[in-house]
């Protein structure tokens with residue numbers, strides 16, 4: 001049977017069936033037992049994982065074993081600077097920061113000012129502008145400035161290139177074509193790209209753990225094929241679902257459609273207008289129908305965002321679910337709540353971004369980890 005959805009690192013089409021995606025990609029569900037163990041070790045619960053927005057993994061159990069055995073792990077994630085960031089982009093970073101805080105580990109953040117040049121119709125000037133902006137957004141998340149290294153590939157490349165050369169030799173065209181769908185017309189930069197996205201998984205001898213949406217998983221499949229050839233551990237990954245566009249459950253939120261995305265620099269008025277105008281409602285078409293049938297929570301953008309991303313209070317979200325699905329609460333009311341919660345989140349984030357200069361400088365150049373990284377040459381050795 002042909003799938004009615006498709007997920008690649010470059011695009012998401014259709015309404016994703018997340019359980020089927022686990023089978024298709026060959027990943028594992030984060031079940032209640034693993035969740036409990038993770039929260040126990042963290043000494044706290046995480047909202048996104050508690051609500052199953054972060055729902056799938058590879059090798060997280062192994063990373064936790066090693067953490068308990070004191071071998072530890074490190075974190076890696078990234079951003080492609082091809083536009084301003086929306087709320088979907090920043091969730092992985094907030095989750096990564098949460099893990100850093102709870103487990104006291106290093107974080108590496110790759111800014112792909114090479115990938116986006118190859119993959120998009122975009123100039124160097126635009127990439128520079130977006131890279132600077134995106135880095136400020138990421139610094140605003142609140143990572144530990146002495147344990148976090150943010151690097152732009154074109155700037156840091158000389159320190160990674162020996163290792164990338166070794167990885168590139170181990171990936172052939174058939175793999176790149178079958179894993180990423182590259183074709184004859186794909187430029188050769190993109191063919192080389194998987195080697196570059198994989199090098200940070202080798203930055204330390206410990207196991208790498210990568211929080212990202214599940215679209216990035218194909219890269220980690222390649223890493224897991226080759227890591228042991230270099231005497232390194234297979235990377236672990238923790239996968240989130242996608243935040244859909246405001247307009248409904250198909251596809252994913254995208255900066256190229258800013259009207260249906262909540263951008264991190266949106267003003268309270270813009271948020272209100274977008275939510276009221278575009279947030280897809282699972283409520284009935286008429287008042288009568290709504291009172292009778294209630295809302296379909298599974299497709300209702302406002303409910304899903306509140307539940308998955310914003311509302312910590314279990315009791316309150318349970319109450320909203322009950323009232324909205326029974327038709328007692330109206331779409332207008334839940335949109336009001338979403339606007340309020342979103343604006344609170346964005347306001348705090350924007351304030352931190354305003355004051356991020358010093359943090360950017362530390363995470364890129366002056367902090368302890370950054371200084372260490374600028375002194376290093378990352379190379380790999382085949383275990384013959």
Ligand code: TYM
Pocket residue numbers: 009076077078079080081088089090091092110112115197210211212213214215216240241242243244252253254
């Ligand atoms: P990019 O810039 O497309 O996306 C950055 C991060 O945001 C996630 N993401 C989303 N998450 C939830 N809902 C959405 N609608 C949504 N859209 C994007 C992505 O999964 C990603 O985690 N090639 C990468 C950059 C990269 C990277 C990495 C990402 C380099 N190394 C390591 C993750 C981990 C890219 O273009 O991401």
